[in-house]
Amino acid sequence: MFRDAALVAGKDLRIELRSRVATNQVAPFAVLVLLLFAFALDPDRGVLNRATPGLFWVAVLFSSLLAVQRSFGLEAADGGRDTLRLSGLDAAGIFVGKATAVALQLLALQVVLGVGVVVLYDAHLTGPAQLVATCLLATIGLAAAGTVYGVVAAGLRVRETLLPLLVLPVVAPVLLAGTKAWEAALAGAPADGWPWLRLLAVFAVVYVTVGVAAFGLLLEET
């Protein structure tokens, strides 16, 4: 499984490096979301500062939709989905590979957004260990859930509009827990963030397990 996962992740990341969709479209979109919030709440910079955790994770969530859409868009044209099925790759390996590629892109994006909230919202990123732990756990959950629902949506004609409807309600716990854990870290009260980190960990474990177990079936039947 891990050999196949490395093969798929390497392929997806190489395509992203060449096409630069992540750097030229997804990252600018995420920064644009931060900017729009700044425009909307500009009269009171204190609100922006206080709302930093929530706005950060909303931007990550929206961007993750684009990343997942793009991940399955690679196989949407010219019979790519059939090629993937016929490739002989282990389905769990395909899932782990695709989710890993999405996760790495999201982590890079979060670095950009972290700089963005410091510059635009005047945020002070205290408690870096908890912030990073939150990002890692939330990213695993987002990438895994996005990949599970991404393969379902990719097999349908209405995939572009269906994916947000499927994913956004499901990842609401990530938005909530990520925001609360970041709030605790930024407030200098890391202990308050532990329950939310545990929720993120449970979410990640559940969706990684579901993906490994069900991805093959979803790839075949949708």
Added chain:
Amino acid sequence: MASAVCFRSAVVLLDRFPALTGVDLEVDPGEALLVRGPNGAGKTTLLRAIAGLAPVVDGSAEVLGHDLRRDRRAVRRQVGLFGHVTGLYDDLTVAENVRFSIRAAGGDPDGVAVALARVELDGRLASLAVAKLSAGQRRRTALAALIGRRPALWLLDEPHAGLDARGRDLLDEVIADAIATGATVVLASHDTDRAAAVATRTVTMVGGSLEARVRVS
């Protein structure tokens, strides 16, 4: 000797439409079977069913000893489908596409150069992004990927379409090589003169089932 393909009263539905309506087909190992028939006869569906892409919902279907009704994924590493679409990644080079395909099937990546040379895409073209290729060159790249995978069962759907004269000759040579090394070939084609030259048997499909069998050599 067990058949490479053994379908008995096999039924395949596309949505609710019966695309295969009780197909009985047996293909021996090493055989090259030409499936011909008008558009919409079910040739592509038959090939997709053999590849395990289209589920057989009634009857029986065995390919290379695997019961497709139990697990249609089991046969995937042993079959290669060369069809209307190429399944290539535009942003990867010709060599990278072929390497990915070979490695996915558990093959030896050293076979990339050999496969590319076989379809005359070695040299400068090997490092070109697939997006920059002509339609015929894309077809050759897909063929190189198939050669590199060395499947036991070759499924060729209108394989000569989109290839120039040299490409069609190359394809015929590749099919002949595959048969010579013991592979089984099932091809569907409207270019019956050319396809019949490499086939050892011909069957005709009409309305989702096989109409007649003619042994040509």
